[in-house]
Amino acid sequence: MNRLSLILILLAVMVIGVLALYYFLSIPTPESIEFIFERNKSDAKPIKLGREYRTAMKCPVPGKLTMDAKIPASASLRFGYGLAYRPKQKKRAPVVFRVFIKDGNQEHMIFERVLAEYGNWKEAEVPLDSQNMKQVKLGRSKLIFATQLKTSGNEKDAAGPRAFFADPILIDSNRPPQKRPNVILVSIDTLRADHLHCYGYFRKDISPFMDSMAKKGILFEQTITQCPWTTPSHASIFTGLYPSSHGVNQTIFLLLRARSHREINVTYQGLDPNIPSIASKFREKNYITQAFCGGGTVSGDIGFAHSHSGYVEIDFAKESTKPVKKWIDEHKDFPFYLFLHTFRVHAPYTDLHYAHEVLDSEQTASLQDFFKTADKVLADQPKKMKQLGILRKQVTETLYDGGIHETDKKLEEIVAYLEEIGLLDSTIIVVTSDHGEEFGEHNPKKIYDSHGETLYDEIIRVPLIFSIPNSEFSGRRIKAQVRLIDLFPTLCDFADIKTKRSGIQGRSLIPLIEGKDNQSRDAFSEAIVTGPEKKSIRRPDSKYIYTFKIKDNTLPRGLISYHPGYEEFYVLDQDPGEKKNLAFVKPNICFERLKLINKTLTRKPASVRHLEFNIKIDKDTEEKLKSLGYVK
């Protein structure tokens, strides 16, 4: 063998070695958790028991669901199970829930529980490395989820319970979970940016925790919501789309008419589960996804529960942080995405922390008594305040501030818990709001529970604060104007999740955070809560608002026809309060902005062009809408 062939052989070996190395490196690392519903492409959907939606499948009673599974050598299986009432069901017989592993023709039972309680989810965790697994051949097997009635003989009376299995997850005990940051997105409903001290509010003690987050983290000075009320705004946050694109842009009254079930032709379009959302993208990346929210206008049945393993209607700031902390503790070993929402700042304004500044002790005591005894606190608070002679802007705004103060403390509790269990260093926290609140800025009568009907800055400017562990960019305040639709691609970037830019109207904020970009982004807002539709475009120095000259609330709201509507144009750097409408002296600019609105808000991404998801509202949501004042 001459020297040349030796070199050639050596070269060939090296090339093969490099190729082999490349091949092995390019194989994706196996995940430590596997969602059984996804592996089986099941048609699981959100099912509500008690106050919690879980991604679940109905199992006949008696009957079974068979799922493919690849069982690792050492693993555990987590899932939920529960029973729902059937209308007119007289007797509620207990049901036996069982799980088997099928290996060839052999079925090995790994779980058995009798459940007599209806209307609540139960959790199960079954270790699969115990004695009973020794006989099972590992690798590809089947999991069988089965139910059976447990009756004392009178099967007829007890027949027909609805049984569900929720989101089974296989956890490989030998494989450490992937190192990915947890992401917590906090939406403090109705929180206007300029009432936080870190955004310049005069009260130094209103929001000490959020202020410290902003100081240590990253604060965006100008963040604009895409919609002035809760339902469409959250749909925009979740999908990175304008309301006219995701389609959840109809009025609250249409939502209520659809809810009443009295008119057969009236439906409300909820959030279509086929539209990619933060939760669906994170789940694709093997994150466990969960939400705790205030219900009502963010209720799971409007389409928001999709792709969440659990979507719980418990308000962390109004009720308790305990369920949130418990959930975090149970999932601390896996990357998670957690959405937290609260109505504590939203009317009724029941927090009296600053009340002594504007009320005497007798007035405060009367209010306290009213909060304890009234049936409809939200609807009747203005009447009560009028009776007491205290219904004025200074008072409602001061009480609103009390809600911010209390919410700040609750948020601090949750973050302190993350620190206590050692998760703070691996968790990105984002705090924002869906819209602001008016206190008479443009209409002296609008001083209580007023949002949704205008697009002025007190309504569309919201806070946006990021806490990013060990970030070299911490401490920045970013002046460039951004939008809530930018959150979806930003959160995906944090978790290294690829998104199709063509399918999202928002753009990642990472280049702004890293200082690679400093350009403001045009921010469009639309889909007002009721009445003639308004659409606006805001730039840091100016705002244009177009109001439709149409009264019918049910008309499609996506297009502006070119018949003249009412126009407003404000030069924000000279007139930040938006008091001097210059539309009549700036017709050319107005026409250019109107064209821009039409061009942007009528160009739906192809991925959502033909989707439609009409919903029915459940009874609990109706009650919640009542308690929030949307149903009289």
Ligand SMILES: [Zn+2]
């Ligand atoms: Zn809201």
